Amino acid sequence: MMRVKYVIGLAFAGLIFLCGEAFAHGTGYRHSALKAVALEFMYSTGEAMSYREARVFSPNDDKFAWQSGRTDERGRFAFVPNAAGMWRVIVRDEEGHQCEASILISGEGLEVSGGEAESSIPNGMELFIRALLGVSVIFNIAMIIRRKNAH
Amino acid sequence: MHISEGILSGGTLIAGWAGSVAGISYGLKHTDPEKIVRTAFTSSVFFLASLVNVRIGPSSTHLTLLAPMGIILGDAVFPAVFVALLLQAVLFHFGGLVVLGANTFAMAFPALMTHVIFGRAICESSGKFRTMTLSFMAGTFTVMAGACIAGTFLGMTDKNFLGAVKLLLIAHVPLAVIEGVVTAFLVIWLKRVMPESLQ
Known part of the structure; x- marks a missing residue:
């Protein structure tokens, strides 16, 4: 009888241990050596497009955003491309203003090799x-x- | 107040172009040939006014001067606004060519309405205070009506219709007050220096 209790107790403890492993993912971070593409968006008045919706479109998919987020206080937004080709970043506000940047990423090292360096x-x-x-x-x-x- | 390229839906763009073409055709038919130079001058002022930045607290905007344009030009305001916006799109990259119809309608229609509602009253008013009050109201009305139409265009594209209109109206309140003040002083100056321009 004692043996059965031990087995049940061990099985229960093992189950709790396994559940703990399944649900409690740990988190961590490390510095990335990847080169990010950083852009600044502004209105024609020179004012920064602060905290505006930003969407990044990869060369492979023109319809669904590869990454989305918001610009910072100074209208800056950065992303790390994972493929060569023409990337598009679209920043827009709720008042009908939109700015689109096209960035050409080269195959070697995934670095910026062309596109519009700045809007016109x-x-x-x-x-x-x-x-x-x-x-x-x-x-x-x-x-x-x-x-x-x-x- | 310029709506950028790539934001409005196809239906909204067509509606904007339809309204603008109707307004431009009407304007060209009814424009007095004697007033063509005046139309060109006013169109140039509107074209250049977009380069004047006005700081409002932490943000900034640019003048439109649509109310004085509407009061002075009347029927000719649609062609004048269209040409100026076309050149702004080509030379300064404000707005865009596809969205030009919607932008023209959103700016020229309120200016035309201002002419219809306030034009005669301003021209016939005699007292300085009354003229300035009417002109201030005209300037404010034009900006808010323009924001309302632009908001409607954005709302026709976006599902959040009332949200888009409300947001644009709130954002344009400071500009409306500034345009009201500028219109008031401009009309007083025109009445003194060039009274024939308001007839």
Whole structure:
């Protein structure tokens, strides 16, 4: 009788031990030597796109996001690509603004080898020239319409 | 206030283009040929106003000047806004070409409504305080109506319709107040220096 009790007791203890192994996953961390692609997103006013929804699309799947998250306070977002090809990162807010970055990752070492290094928001002299060009186009259109009406 | 490319659904984009094409056609038919230079000038001001940043606390936005545009141009506001937005999309990458129809409608329609509702009252008002009050109301109304239409476009795409409209309306309150103040002073200045521009 004592032997049976011992066997039942051992079996119960073993069961608890096994359940403990099954449910209680431990956690840990280690420094990663992988190179991340870090991007900064901003509005045309220069203001950072802080805490905005960010989605990363891998070269293999254009429809479902490979990774999603949010930018930080300074509009920064980073990811670690796992394949070569063109990666897309889309950051958007709830007010209808969206910014898309295309990053080309090379096969060797999975490093950035191309794509748009920065978005094409003009500034400085280029902005001034474009503004002048725009005003010129508007007045030229007006003059064409005016001449047509005069004839 | 520009909606970016790739956000709106196909149906919403078509609705935006339909509204804009109707507005542009109406505007081109009813624009006085004598006022074409004035239209070009106002369109240029709107085109350039987007480059003026206004800081509101920790964030910043840019002016639209849609209310003065609506008051001055009336029927011609749709073609003027369309050309300016087209150039902003091409030269500054604001908004986009596919979403141009929706952006034109969201900005030009409120400006046209401002002309219909406030235009005559502002032109005929005599007292400085009354003119400034009406102009302030016009400036505020235009921005909030624009935000409402942009929110409706976003809501037509997103399932959270009321959430999108509410969020855009709240976000545009500071800009609406600023535009109201700018419109008030601009109209007073125009009444003194170029009264014919408001007729």
